[in-house]
Every structure is written in structure tokens, then in C-alpha cells.
Amino acid sequence: MSYENIAKMIDKVDMERMKSRLFYMSKDPLPYRKVNYTIPGNTKNSLEEADDFIAQNLETAGYTVEREECKAQAFRRDTSKPLKSQFSPPKPEDPWYSIYNLYAKKTGNKYPDEIIVFISHKDSQSWIDSPGAYDNAVGTVANMEIAEVLAGYPSQRSMWFIFCNEEHTPWTSVTAAKKSKERGDNIIAVINIDSLGGKSQEDTDAGKKTNVTLFTEPEGEWLVDIVTEANDKFAIGLDHRKAKRETPGDDDGSYIKEGYLSAIVNVGSSPYADPNYHAPSDKPHVVDIENVYMSTRLTLAAGLMVDMR
Numbered sequence: 001m002s003y004e005n006i007a008k009m010i011d012k013v014d015m016e017r018m019k020s021r022l023f024y025m026s027k028d029p030l031p032y033r034k035v036n037y038t039i040p041g042n043t044k045n046s047l048e049e050a051d052d053f054i055a056q057n058l059e060t061a062g063y064t065v066e067r068e069e070c071k072a073q074a075f076r077r078d079t080s081k082p083l084k085s086q087f088s089p090p091k092p093e094d095p096w097y098s099i100y101n102l103y104a105k106k107t108g109n110k111y112p113d114e115i116i117v118f119i120s121h122k123d124s125q126s127w128i129d130s131p132g133a134y135d136n137a138v139g140t141v142a143n144m145e146i147a148e149v150l151a152g153y154p155s156q157r158s159m160w161f162i163f164c165n166e167e168h169t170p171w172t173s174v175t176a177a178k179k180s181k182e183r184g185d186n187i188i189a190v191i192n193i194d195s196l197g198g199k200s201q202e203d204t205d206a207g208k209k210t211n212v213t214l215f216t217e218p219e220g221e222w223l224v225d226i227v228t229e230a231n232d233k234f235a236i237g238l239d240h241r242k243a244k245r246e247t248p249g250d251d252d253g254s255y256i257k258e259g260y261l262s263a264i265v266n267v268g269s270s271p272y273a274d275p276n277y278h279a280p281s282d283k284p285h286v287v288d289i290e291n292v293y294m295s296t297r298l299t300l301a302a303g304l305m306v307d308m309r
């Protein structure tokens, strides 16, 4: 695969398709994606309905979707805390639910044992009625889009597209990472996709298109540098920077804790500055879809550059 071919691949990213999926999963028909909300008259909870939507689209694109069962609870809500951090631990008597990680996998044709993971949490906030458009319907549609664009592409390495849950407890990426460790999966890179394009009102008003790539361990810095290179080489046009986390965090952190140190996250801002963060106002019509589209092109380009090495 040449750089020209990567440029052709990223041109397959379809902003209108992403936008329609974003609205599907964070407005109509699914206002939320959580175990403790079921649309009146429906039998499955809204998280299971989101799973079905994601799986159906991946299957249409040619993947077989595997479901990994995890047990989790919804968070309680503590209104004495600031809106962005009102989640609080469940009580032991609160119900446990089966919730699922979804996997779509393709096998590499040259180094099938080497795995590149794209992961995004698909659930919305279990403690509050927030559509979770930026957090993280956008990362979900980005991951779906990358999987779809790569469906027929002969990658050298295996690629796993994982859809997990991070707004319920415990996080299901912990199970995914632990099971990989137990099996001895040779994951060479983890790219977490979370809240692409989410940024301050000031940056939105200024028309900025932002991306921050975070790494945690020195062993992950090469991966961040590939993202930076991709932004330049393919003229993605993002106002991009890299930063180091002090401690493992989010779903990339679940892998770092299991020893997979080449794990990064693409996010719209850091510290995360979206004024609607974890609020009922995190709605799809305020999402800067063009920024999400650009960040998806960037993530895809970086993944292909990793595969090309």
C-alpha cells in the first residue's frame, strides 16, 4: 500500500452516512444508549437496540459480529456534584445487566498475528438522560465508518473494531483487554476513538477543527507521531496536537493496564472542553460533523500507516 492508496481510502469516508448514523443513535429512534432506558413499547433496552444497529451495519458491510458478554450496573446520580461528574457508584442492591462488547475482525494477509485495535465506547451516560452525541456516538460512527471503508481492503495485519461500554460500571473494555492478555493476543496498537471534535464553545465559535492524540507510556509515542504525520501527509487540515497522560485513562487505559502500552486516544480536546459534556444538551445537532469527519479520516489514515510499516 502506497501513500496514494491511503489517500484514496480516506476519500471513501462518507460524512453524510456518519451524520445519519449519529442522529439514529443519539436522537431518533434512539434518544439514549443505556441499559436502564427502554423506549416505551419496545422489548430491548436502548443499549441493546444500539448494539443491533451497529451489528447490522457491520454485517451488511461484510463482517461477522461477535458479542462478548459482560456484567455491569448503571451508575447512580449524585446531583451535589458538578454536572460533568455526577456519576456515582451503584449500590449493591442495584440490578446487574448483561451488556456486550461487539467485535468485527478482519485477518491480515501478511502478519495475521499482529493486531491493530480500533475501539470506541458506544453507550451513553447511565446516570443521566444525555443523548451522548459527542460522548460517544461520534466515536462509534467513526469506528463503524473505518470498519466499513476497510471491509474489502487487504490489510497486512489483523484489524479489530471493538465497540465497548464506558458509561456503565465496570467498564467493559477492561474485560476486552484482560481476555486479550489471557489469550496472549499480539496487539501492536490500540487506537481509542472518543468524543472526536468535542471542544470549547470558544473554539467552536472560531471555526476550529481540533484533534488531540493522547499517549500514556513512552512506548506509545511512536503511534502518536504517526497520527501527527498522517495529519500533515494527507492534508487532513486538523488543528492537531499531541499530549501525554499522567496515568492510564479511558478505554485505551484498560489496555495499558494489561501491558499493551502502544495505546492512544483521539479526542477533540484535552482537558475535555465541550460545554455539554455529560449533560442532557450533548445532542447531535450541536456536533461539528465536519470536525468528526476530518478526525475519522485522520484515524483511518494513521491506522493504514501502522499497517503499512
Ligand SMILES: [Zn+2]
Residues within 6 Å of the ligand: 135, 167, 278
Ligand atoms: Zn463519558
